[in-house]
Amino acid sequence: MRLLRIVALGLLSVAGMAAAAADESRPLAPAHLRAKLTCHDCHQKEKPTSAAVPDEGCMVCHGDYPAMKVQTKDVKPNPHGSPHEPIPCTECHRQHKAPVVKCLECHQGKYTFKVK
Numbered sequence: 184m185r186l187l188r189i190v191a192l193g194l195l196s197v198a199g200m201a202a203a204a205a206d207e208s209r210p211l212a213p214a215h216l217r218a219k220l221t222c223h224d225c226h227q228k229e230k231p232t233s234a235a236v237p238d239e240g241c242m243v244c245h246g247d248y249p250a251m252k253v254q255t256k257d258v259k260p261n262p263h264g265s266p267h268e269p270i271p272c273t274e275c276h277r278q279h280k281a282p283v284v285k286c287l288e289c290h291q292g293k294y295t296f297k298v299k
């Protein structure tokens with residue numbers, strides 16, 4: 184009787200783990216995989232949702248816009264220092280899908296970038 188219950192519980196938890204794994208895997212950029220980022224590092228929540236990751240979720244490690252502007256000061260034009268209002272980090276550096284450079288929506292063909 185007791186043994187049966189233990190086996191049943193074991194099966195339940197295996198099924199539970201498989202479901203959680205399927206739910207919790209999201210592709211990440213190689214640099215973030217190497218750095219072993221956790222979901223919480225960016226989402227800042229125990230349970231990541233589809234809510235957008237706030238800029239602070241990136242700035243914690245990378246620094247703020249002025250810091251990023253300095254880091255890419257040699258890129259012309261500087262994607263982190265355009266004459267426009269700053270764009271949220273994740274509009275370009277999407278994390279679970281390929282990155283895009285928002286600037287090119289308006290300046291298509293004018294600039295080229297190597298975004299990651």
Ligand code: HEC
Pocket residue numbers: 212213214215218220224225236240241242243244245272273276278299
């Ligand atoms: C827990 C710290 C941490 C957080 C949070 C974090 N990163 Fe990173 N990120 C790193 C490390 C470490 C690297 C690899 C070393 C480096 O390039 O600075 C990296 C690399 C990068 C790179 C360069 C990728 C490459 O292939 O060279 C980009 C772009 C980047 N992160 C953007 C972001 C954005 C956008 C966010 C927010 C969604 C974010 N990071 C959140 C730590 C972090």
Ligand code: HEC
Pocket residue numbers: 238241242245246247248251254255258262263269270271272273274275276283284285286296297298299
């Ligand atoms: C308008 C699109 C855009 C936004 C918004 C943006 N970036 Fe970038 N980022 C780029 C591009 C393009 C590059 C690559 C520049 C190059 O080397 O050609 C880059 C490069 C980087 C790198 C790698 C720097 C290096 O030295 O190679 C990091 C880290 C990064 N961005 C973090 C951020 C963070 C953090 C934010 C928000 C504060 C942010 N980015 C906002 C477009 C963007």
Ligand code: HEC
Pocket residue numbers: 206207208209211215220221222223224225226231232233234235236273276277278279280
């Ligand atoms: C490097 C930062 C970063 C890390 C680490 C990260 N996420 Fe995300 N996540 C984002 C960003 C940014 C978005 C917004 C859409 C996008 O850029 O792909 C997002 C979107 C999502 C979404 C909504 C869209 C979708 O794909 O369903 C879910 C759910 C999610 N993340 C779950 C996770 C889980 C689970 C983990 C840990 C395995 C994780 N994320 C790790 C940055 C991150």
Ligand code: HEC
Pocket residue numbers: 260261262263264265266267270285286287288289290
């Ligand atoms: C919503 C459309 C739009 C977006 C998005 C946009 N721009 Fe612009 N940008 C303009 C317009 C319009 C002008 C003024 C007309 C012109 O000079 O082309 C301009 C002017 C500029 C200028 C000064 C004029 C020049 O050509 O030297 C630079 C530099 C620039 N943008 C860079 C950027 C960068 C970098 C990004 C991404 C961070 C960006 N823009 C995103 C529309 C946009």
